[in-house]
Every structure is written in structure tokens, then in C-alpha cells.
């Protein structure tokens with residue numbers, strides 16, 4: 068069971084808002100709720116953040132935007148992704164704010180808006196070096212005038228995305244920021260002025276106030292996670308998700324016996340293992356076997372054997388545990404805590420992946 072702490076999300080939003088309100092500036096906070104709000108449940112997360120004053124939301128594709136509207140979100144919803152793969156009409160029927168990142172996307176939107184006799188607000192994406200989506204920063208003179216001439220597009224913002232914000236040793240974030248500044252100046256010279264400018268994901272937001280511009284776009288920080296290897300000294304965040312299960316069986320192993328597929332983790336002394344009904348079908352990474360820990364009776368216990376589809380095994384040797392005892396996979400138990408960042412570190416991946424993969428089978432309750 069995943070418990071999503073809505074008041075922690077609201078607290079984190081307020082903390083981020085307070086952090087970026089400095090020197091008379093007050094950048095807006097665009098709450099990133101893509102990928103089912105990083106596995107936390109987009110509908111409940113977005114509604115809680117809207118109640119706490121989020122000024123805008125961002126999601127990955129049009130379908131996610133539609134789901135947010137259907138959940139009751141009333142604030143603007145920016146769609147980051149390319150538009151060509153899904154039903155463009157959602158933009159109009161659900162009042163979504165699309166990203167225009169290619170000439171063909173601009174033409175398609177313009178044509179659709181013209182046919183409907185409306186103008187559509189959109190954000191312009193500038194590629195300053197990540198080389199993913201966006202108009203190339205060094206080619207704007209050729210691509211943008213045609214977009215600006217489109218009568219049914221209302222460009223409300225220009226933005227870019229950093230490729231190396233969580234790599235302090237890389238010079239690229241600085242370079243991309245300069246390219247973005249030059250792009251904004253070039254757009255201004257072409258007649259695009261007074262638009263909202265935004266660039267910062269969580270890592271950039273933490274690292275450099277010059278990336279804040281008029282709005283910031285945190286995802287990870289909202290959920291109470293700090294992107295490794297960064298620290299958030301001046302930001303007090305609360306984890307927004309805990310993941311718990313219960314022991315369903317306890318079993319003794321004789322010396323030389325293993326557990327799970329592959330019969331790994333054989334030992335030369337008797338041991339006891341607890342069976343926990345959570346596996347890779349719930350999104351738990353198979354690499355956790357032998358590397359990850361869970362909390363049982365307030366103590367850290369190693370995950371052993373193999374992560375199966377629906378079950379996993381935990382070494383509880385020496386502890387008096389019983390079926391029904393709570394197992395904490397993410398979160399606190401007594402004075403111990405397992406964080407998403409710790410799990411990601413143990414298996415050599417990133418925190419985003421751990422939470423985004425939490426399966427749909429996991430019941431998400433809010434508190």
C-alpha cells in the first residue's frame with residue numbers, strides 16, 4: 068500500500084515558493100505532475116496542490132492533461148510533449164496549453180485553431196543544447212518568424228530544459244542558460260515580448276537562482292526528493308510517499324538452503340526469512356535482491372533471494388516476527404527511515420525511476 072501524504076506535498080510546494088521568493092522576485096511554481104505525478108497518483112496530487120496555490124501544472128502528453136481536467140483541475144495545464152502522436156482536439160476540448168516545439172506542430176495547431184475560429188495559448192520550446200524537443204537556439208531566425216505570423220497562436224511563454232542540471236561539474240547548464248538568454252533576446256527582436264520565461268527543473272532551481280526567470284518547474288522536489296548528488300540545505304522538504312506491506316509468512320532455512328528463483332543466498336547457518344507480498348509486478352526493481360533493505364519491527368532488514376513477480380523475501384534471522392507485521396519499503400518506522408534516494412543509490416538508478424515505476428496494483432491512499 069502506498070500512502071501519499073497530501074499535506075507533505077502542499078508543504079513542499081509552499082517551501083519551494085518561499086525559497087524562490089527572493090530579492091523582490093516571485094517566480095510562479097509550475098507543478099510537474101507527469102507520469103501519474105511521479106507515481107503518486109496525478110488526480111489527488113494535482114487537486115491537493117491546486118488547493119495549496121499551485122499556479123500551473125505540467126504533464127507529459129495530452130492524455131495526462133485530459134485526466135487532470137477530468138479530476139477537476141482548473142488551473143492552466145502545460146503539456147510538455149510532442150503533439151503529433153495523439154488527438155490534437157483535446158487541446159481545445161480540455162483547455163490544455165500545448166508546447167510548440169516544431170514548425171509542423173505549430174502549423175497543425177494553427178490550422179485546427181483557425182478551423183475552430185479560436186486562438187490558442189501555447190508555450191514555445193527552445194532547444195539550447197539538450198537536443199531533444201524544441202526549436203534550435205541557433206536557428207530561430209529561420210524558424211520562428213513563420214510561427215509568430217500565425218494568427219491563431221498566442222505565445223504566452225518561452226522555455227528550455229537543462230540536460231545536466233544535476234551534474235554540478237558539467238559546464239553545460241551555464242552554457243544552456245546563456246543560450247537561452249540570447250534566444251530570448253532574439254525572440255524579442257522578432258517581436259515576441261513580455262512572455263513568461265521558464266527553465267528550471269528541481270536541480271537547476273536548487274543550484275542557481277539565475278535559472279528561475281518568471282517560473283520554475285519542480286517535479287522531484289515537490290515529492291520531497293532531492294536530485295542526487297545535490298543537497299537542499301535551505302529547503303526543508305517532507306517525503307510525500309510511503310510504501311508499506313505486511314509479512315504473510317515466516318519460514319526457517321536450514322544451512323545450505325536458499326530462497327527464491329535461483330536458490331540464491333545460501334548460508335552455512337540456520338536463518339529465518341519473511342515473505343512479503345510485493346514484487347516486480349508492483350514496480351519493485353529486481354536488483355533490490357541482496358542490495359535493498361526494508362524496515363521490520365523498527366530495524367533495517369536485507370532483501371534476499373530474488374524479487375519475484377508478486378513476492379519478495381527478507382532476512383529476519385534473530386527477530387521474533389509474525390505474519391501480519393508491518394514491512395516498510397519506503398518511509399519511516401520508529402526511528403529508522405528508508406528513502407527513495409537510498410534505494411536508487413543501492414541499485415544504481417535515479418529516484419525518479421523508483422517512484423514512477425510503482426505499479427497500478429499498489430493501492431494509493433492519501434493522508
Ligand SMILES: *Cc1c(COP(=O)(O)O)cnc(C)c1O
Nearest residue numbers: 099147228268269284285286287
Ligand atoms: C520532468 C520535467 C521537469 C521536472 O523535473 P524534476 O527533475 O523532476 O524537477 C521540468 N521540466 C521538464 C520539461 C520536464 O520534462
